[in-house]
Amino acid sequence: MKDLVLFVFLQIAILNCAGTLRKKPNIVIILADDVGWNDFGIHGSSQIRTPNIDALGFNGVVLDKFYTQQTCTPSRAALLTGNYPIRSGLQGIPLDAGENRSLPLDMPTMPERLKGLGYRTHLVGKWHLGAACKEVTPTRRGFDTHFGYWNGYVGYFSYDISVAINTTMNFTGFDLHNGFEPQWPLKGRYATELFTRKAVEVIDRHDRKEPLFLMLAHLAGHAGQDGVELGVPNTTAAYEKYRYIATPERRLYADIVNIMDNSVGEIVTKLSERRMLDDTIILFFSDNGAQTTGMFQNFGSGWPFRGLKFTLNEGGVRGTGVLYSSMLQKKGYINNELIHITDLLPTFYHAAGGNVAKLGKIDGINQWNVISKNETTKRTELLINIDEVNGYSGILGYEGRYKLLNGSFRNGLYNDYYGDSGRGPENPPYDIQSVLDSPTNTAIRKLAKNTPLDRTRVQSMRSALDRGWCAPRAATPLYTCDDYCLFDIRADPCETENLIGDDTKRDVIDTLKGKLRGYYEQLVPETNKKVDPDSDPARFNNTWYPWLECTPDEGHFGAAIIRRVKTIIWEFFFTPLTYQS
Ligand SMILES: *[C@@H]1O[C@H](CO)[C@@H](O)[C@H](O)[C@H]1NC(C)=O
Numbered sequence: 001m002k003d004l005v006l007f008v009f010l011q012i013a014i015l016n017c018a019g020t021l022r023k024k025p026n027i028v029i030i031l032a033d034d035v036g037w038n039d040f041g042i043h044g045s046s047q048i049r050t051p052n053i054d055a056l057g058f059n060g061v062v063l064d065k066f067y068t069q070q071t072c073t074p075s076r077a078a079l080l081t082g083n084y085p086i087r088s089g090l091q092g093i094p095l096d097a098g099e100n101r102s103l104p105l106d107m108p109t110m111p112e113r114l115k116g117l118g119y120r121t122h123l124v125g126k127w128h129l130g131a132a133c134k135e136v137t138p139t140r141r142g143f144d145t146h147f148g149y150w151n152g153y154v155g156y157f158s159y160d161i162s163v164a165i166n167t168t169m170n171f172t173g174f175d176l177h178n179g180f181e182p183q184w185p186l187k188g189r190y191a192t193e194l195f196t197r198k199a200v201e202v203i204d205r206h207d208r209k210e211p212l213f214l215m216l217a218h219l220a221g222h223a224g225q226d227g228v229e230l231g232v233p234n235t236t237a238a239y240e241k242y243r244y245i246a247t248p249e250r251r252l253y254a255d256i257v258n259i260m261d262n263s264v265g266e267i268v269t270k271l272s273e274r275r276m277l278d279d280t281i282i283l284f285f286s287d288n289g290a291q292t293t294g295m296f297q298n299f300g301s302g303w304p305f306r307g308l309k310f311t312l313n314e315g316g317v318r319g320t321g322v323l324y325s326s327m328l329q330k331k332g333y334i335n336n337e338l339i340h341i342t343d344l345l346p347t348f349y350h351a352a353g354g355n356v357a358k359l360g361k362i363d364g365i366n367q368w369n370v371i372s373k374n375e376t377t378k379r380t381e382l383l384i385n386i387d388e389v390n391g392y393s394g395i396l397g398y399e400g401r402y403k404l405l406n407g408s409f410r411n412g413l414y415n416d417y418y419g420d421s422g423r424g425p426e427n428p429p430y431d432i433q434s435v436l437d438s439p440t441n442t443a444i445r446k447l448a449k450n451t452p453l454d455r456t457r458v459q460s461m462r463s464a465l466d467r468g469w470c471a472p473r474a475a476t477p478l479y480t481c482d483d484y485c486l487f488d489i490r491a492d493p494c495e496t497e498n499l500i501g502d503d504t505k506r507d508v509i510d511t512l513k514g515k516l517r518g519y520y521e522q523l524v525p526e527t528n529k530k531v532d533p534d535s536d537p538a539r540f541n542n543t544w545y546p547w548l549e550c551t552p553d554e555g556h557f558g559a560a561i562i563r564r565v566k567t568i569i570w571e572f573f574f575t576p577l578t579y580q581s
């Protein structure tokens with residue numbers, strides 16, 4: 001008997017050490033679309049109010065050297081597979097509606113991986129990784145439920161998206177679905193609020209005995225209807241509220257971002273009400289830089305960085321990311337380690353108790369201890385991207401210090417400096433009190449383990465994050481990098497000075513060229529296709545709907561079955577018993 005007691009005691013002690021008794025954390029990812037570096041209060045502008053997002057970062061961790069991909073589809077592919085987009089052929093121009101293209105079915109997704117660890121998985125909002133046949137849509141790629149849209153964007157109220165099929169015709173269709181059910185009666189509801197409501201419902205209905213993975217992928221602040229709409233609930237009110245912003249369209253954009261920030265507050269509040277906040281990792285980030293002008297212009301700002309969405313400059317790929325979790329061992333700090341969007345999958349997989357070795361060969365690495373404890377990262381470099389069709393690529397090496405670019409998007413289009421600085425006297429001062437009073441801060445303050453956020457921390461973190469100092473003082477050349485560019489991102493994050501001709505940098509340049517060439521040799525060619533005339537939404541009551549059957553002889557369906565069987569077998573034998581080393 002005594003032995004038995006001792007045995008049980010030891011077991012409990014061992015389990016406790018391994019942390020097995022701890023609950024798997026809920027994981028909530030909130031994703032913004034095309035929102036720029038300078039559109040968040042944390043980075044030093046006070047033009048747009050984002051108190052909830054700011055409060056997440058000031059209470060948790062601000063990822064300051066966090067890189068995404070240059071546009072929506074590549075970023076989402078990287079996020080969900082942990083692989084550079086060159087592995088899936090999705091590195092180029094994002095998917096068009098009606099295009100028969102998708103995330104390859106033999107690449108497991110984050111929700112598929114997390115399901116293997118017992119998670120319930122939900123996507124609300126945008127997918128943008130294929131919808132030609134049912135097999136490639138979210139509910140067949142690991143999400144238990146999906147409420148939202150399959151394509152790149154929709155109207156903020158209409159949920160319609162058009163695509164040009166040739167020079168004279170375009171297809172227009174409705175794209176708001178619950179699973180495969182078109183949600184026609186919801187036409188007219190404001191997207192950000194509707195998606196927030198649905199995400200709140202997911203949290204409300206969630207059985208707390210199981211871990212939750214929720215991804216809320218907003219339409220905000222992408223340009224909506226026809227790629228130009230900046231939809232807000234009340235245009236007059238938005239023009240008034242943001243009248244200190246010179247460009248009228250940017251006032252609408254400011255309202256779009258502000259409403260998305262409210263959404264973050266609502267999600268955090270709901271997690272708190274359901275007593276789930278203490279067990280949740282919340283990550284907010286933007287999928288790529290702003291599109292101040294040009295196609296899909298949203299008047300966002302990436303100031304002081306160079307470049308817009310589509311470019312491989314900092315304005316295109318340097319991501320805004322904030323993470324909060326009670327599990328963080330260091331809180332309220334700026335993380336300066338190099339982190340790539342592909343790292344999120346292994347990082348969350350590890351935090352969820354998974355054994356990262358089980359993920360096989362992926363580009364992402366587990367950064368949980370880097371984020372949670374401010375440990376030094378093992379990542380020394382990252383491939384920014386290779387778009388071999390549009391002929392531009394880039395790599396970031398030397399612990400994120402040196403960036404080598406080879407070519408540029410459409411001959412330097414979007415490679416300049418754009419957007420408001422938000423630092424001028426016409427703007428209201430940064431409202432620290434609104435951060436402290438935000439629903440997010442209020443909910444986090446209730447958790448016992450935190451040192452309450454105060455003005456001093458807000459001010460010191462915010463000034464450390466401000467990169468205004470690197471803004472070019474005079475016009476700089478428009479580098480097309482046809483014969484490569486080299487930037488010292490540490491000294492010159494605004495990429496004002498091209499060091500390619502600097503002889504002292506010969507070794508750096510040659511090394512990075514060699515590495516970039518190495519990736520070039522590995523890439524899966526881009527799989528972009530023309531819009532399939534058979535996708536015509538007129539065939540489906542003016543609604544976008546999977547128009548192809550993915551039959552086994554189409555190759556990828558067969559691969560999917562084999563992959564599923566493999567996953568099941570693998571997880572049956574290898575689901576780890578321990579949680580968190
Ligand atoms: C679709 O066609 C209409 C009318 O020709 C045009 O105004 C609109 O810009 C087109 N939209 C797209 C996305 O091509």
Ligand SMILES: *[C@@H]1O[C@H](CO)[C@@H](O)[C@H](O)[C@H]1NC(C)=O
Nearest residue numbers: 165166167168169170533534
């Ligand atoms: C455009 O596509 C539509 C539908 O396939 C077709 O009927 C029409 O002839 C095409 N127009 C041109 C100019 O190719």
Ligand SMILES: *[C@@H]1O[C@H](CO)[C@@H](O)[C@H](O)[C@H]1NC(C)=O
Nearest residue numbers: 233234235236237238240241
């Ligand atoms: C929109 O905002 C304006 C100005 O704040 C207000 O007068 C008007 O009543 C609002 N409209 C609606 C439909 O709420």
Ligand SMILES: *[C@@H]1O[C@H](CO)[C@@H](O)[C@H](O)[C@H]1NC(C)=O
Nearest residue numbers: 330332333334335336374375
């Ligand atoms: C995080 O690590 C960096 C580099 O070692 C260090 O400079 C910084 O002070 C650390 N921050 C915190 C909050 O520990």
Ligand SMILES: *[C@@H]1O[C@H](CO)[C@@H](O)[C@H](O)[C@H]1NC(C)=O
Nearest residue numbers: 391392406407513516517520
């Ligand atoms: C640079 O780009 C050109 C054209 O796209 C390509 O031929 C070349 O191999 C690239 N260089 C490296 C080092 O990747």
Ligand SMILES: *[C@@H]1O[C@H](CO)[C@@H](O)[C@H](O)[C@H]1NC(C)=O
Nearest residue numbers: 174184185187540541542543
């Ligand atoms: C077609 O769509 C409309 C909304 O645009 C909807 O009211 C109607 O019920 C749909 N028809 C069918 C047959 O599903």
Ligand SMILES: *[C@@H]1O[C@H](CO)[C@@H](O)[C@H](O)[C@H]1NC(C)=O
Nearest residue numbers: 100101132532548554555556
């Ligand atoms: C759709 O794409 C798949 C995978 O690339 C291909 O096998 C299939 O033939 C395509 N179907 C059509 C109708 O284009």
